[in-house]
Amino acid sequence: MENFNWDPSDGATKLKKIMIIAGEASGDLHGARLAEALLQKEADLFLFGIGGESLKAAGVRILVDAASLAVVGITEVVFKLAHLRQGMRTAKQALHHLQPDLLILIDFPDFNLHVAAAAKKENIPILYYISPQIWAWRTGRVQKIGALVSHVAVILPFEEQFYRDHHVPVTFVGHPLLDAALPPAPASRSMDRPEEFSIGLLPGSRDREVESLLPVMLKAADELARRGRPVRFVISKVPTVADAAYREIIARHTAQASCKLYSGPVSDIFAACDLVVAASGTVTLEAAIAGVPMVIIYKVSAFSYLLARLLVKVNHIGLVNLISDEPVVTELVQDDANAGNIAAEVDKLISNPAGLELMRAKLRGIRDKLGGPGASDRVADIALDLIKRD
Numbered sequence: 454m455e456n457f458n459w460d461p462s463d464g465a466t467k468l469k470k471i472m473i474i475a476g477e478a479s480g481d482l483h484g485a486r487l488a489e490a491l492l493q494k495e496a497d498l499f500l501f502g503i504g505g506e507s508l509k510a511a512g513v514r515i516l517v518d519a520a521s522l523a524v525v526g527i528t529e530v531v532f533k534l535a536h537l538r539q540g541m542r543t544a545k546q547a548l549h550h551l552q553p554d555l556l557i558l559i560d561f562p563d564f565n566l567h568v569a570a571a572a573k574k575e576n577i578p579i580l581y582y583i584s585p586q587i588w589a590w591r592t593g594r595v596q597k598i599g600a601l602v603s604h605v606a607v608i609l610p611f612e613e614q615f616y617r618d619h620h621v622p623v624t625f626v627g628h629p630l631l632d633a634a635l636p637p638a639p640a641s642r643s644m645d646r647p648e649e650f651s652i653g654l655l656p657g658s659r660d661r662e663v664e665s666l667l668p669v670m671l672k673a674a675d676e677l678a679r680r681g682r683p684v685r686f687v688i689s690k691v692p693t694v695a696d697a698a699y700r701e702i703i704a705r706h707t708a709q710a711s712c713k714l715y716s717g718p719v720s721d722i723f724a725a726c727d728l729v730v731a732a733s734g735t736v737t738l739e740a741a742i743a744g745v746p747m748v749i750i751y752k753v754s755a756f757s758y759l760l761a762r763l764l765v766k767v768n769h770i771g772l773v774n775l776i777s778d779e780p781v782v783t784e785l786v787q788d789d790a791n792a793g794n795i796a797a798e799v800d801k802l803i804s805n806p807a808g809l810e811l812m813r814a815k816l817r818g819i820r821d822k823l824g825g826p827g828a829s830d831r832v833a834d835i836a837l838d839l840i841k842r843d
Contacts, residue, residue: 469495469840472553473502473513474544474568476522476561478658478693479735481505483583483629483829484559488513490833501551503544517543520693522564537564545571552577554840558602559583566594569601578603578839582832583629588615595619603839606832609776610822626831627824630735630742633720650684650803653722653729653745654712655736658691663698665752666732671706672792673730677799678711684803687726689736690716728802728809730795733784738772741819746812748783748798749773750790776822781815 471491475484485507488500492512501514503522509515521536541564548556548571556572558565562585569579579602587594588611598605599621607613608628616623654674656667667688674686690699699714706712715722719736722729723743731737733751740747749771769775771784783798785791802809 468497468499470499470501470551470553471555471557471836471840472544472547472551473500473504473508473557473559474561474565475502475504475508475559476519476564478505478519478691480559480561480583481507481519484508484513484557485511486629486632486829487557487559487582487832487836490829491836494830494833495837501547501553502557503540516547522561540564541567544568548572548575548577554578555580555836557582557836560585562587562594566597566601569598573601578842580604580606580832580836580839582606582626583608584612584616588612595621604835606835608824608828609772610824611776624831624835625824626835627826627828628738628742629828630739631820631823631826632829650682651687651726652684652799653687653689653726653731655689655719655722655729655731655740657732657734658693658736660694660698662732663694663702666750666790667699667702668705669750669752669790669792670730670795671703671712673795673799674712675707676792676796678707680796680800682800682803684711686712687722688712688714689719689722690714692716728799730799733770735772737782738776738819741773741816742823744813744816744820746782746802746809746816747773748785748795748802750785750795752787752790773816773819776819777815781812781819 473484473488475481481504484504488508488511491498500512501516503517503519504513504515505519517540522540552575556577556579558569558579558581560583572579581598581602584605584607585594599619605616605621605623606626607616607623608626610625613623613625654670656663656670677684688699703712719739720743723740723745726745728746729740730748730750731740733749737747737749751770769780769784770786771782773782774780774784785794
């Protein structure tokens with residue numbers, strides 16, 4: 454993380470300037486595709502802000518590394534409080550000294566809405582891309598967003614009407630995951646060869662998620678092995694979590710001989726596995742787009758969960774089920790996300806080829822609702838239009 458430092462002699466002050474803030478791994482990837490689309494449409498842009506390696510590779514000057522800001526749950530914020538405050542200071546300095554022609558916010562609501570308030574005072578137009586899930590909890594924030602933001606670009610089909618009902622300028626742009634051209638999942642394997650049944654374990658993209666969820670996933674693998682299920686497991690390793698963290702957890706479990714740690718793209722796991730057990734989040738929607746059956750699990754600190762129970766106003770936590778408005782896949786939340794329940798749900802799925810195929814069919818229906826490829830291009834058009842209007 455750096456304090457804001459600007460050298461006007463580098464010539465970028467003569468360009469149209471866009472500040473982008475993506476505080477999490479998924480936002481970094483979607484922001485990078487947006488940055489590429491912007492530069493393809495308008496070469497004379499200077500892009501800067503907060504993000505990770507993907508945004509940097511796309512040509513965005515990074516002032517704050519997003520990895521230092523990412524948090525899980527409500528109480529976990531305290532562990533990153535100093536970094537969040539420093540990041541906020543840097544963002545506000547950049548807004549004031551550089552005066553961007555547009556601020557693009559990507560998800561990360563508690564941080565980004567504070568930055569939006571600072572941008573509003575500087576009379577900088579704001580585009581919110583991948584808006585907060587205010588339809589699920591703290592719905593009162595829609596009034597704040599309406600007061601601060603020039604336009605909202607939403608990626609889930611039911612979000613557009615929510616904002617329209619609250620008189621906030623909004624466009625449904627489709628889901629950016631469809632721009633990645635994920636390969637379709639292979640056809641269901643024959644249950645005559647159960648030894649080839651593969652299960653992907655996707656414990657999340659943050660240290661605390663892996664520490665909390667991978668052990669219970671592996672205990673479920675142990676349980677399936679004890680039941681005589683000849684299955685193999687592929688663990689998705691993300692670059693934001695150290696190899697040692699995975700290997701130390703894996704070493705504690707008897708199923709380690711049948712477990713492979715894989716650091717390649719998660720799409721490879723989708724192509725190789727019959728189903729996945731996944732932490733709730735964007736990766737579950739990626740699995741749905743690839744047509745891979747799944748079990749979703751979710752576990753946070755006890756206090757974070759208690760607050761969520763009081764505040765959250767939706768019937769499902771998984772994006773798959775929210776978009777379908779029905780329980781297409783099983784969700785195991787908090788205390789229910791235990792080894793016995795996970796093993797039982799996986800066992801039920803692999804014992805029922807017809808049920809797996811029905812789930813695949815419903816997942817294909819979800820993909821059809823997501824708006825088709827081109828989200829990044831559509832958001833880039835909105836962004837450039839806001840600059841021209843200003």
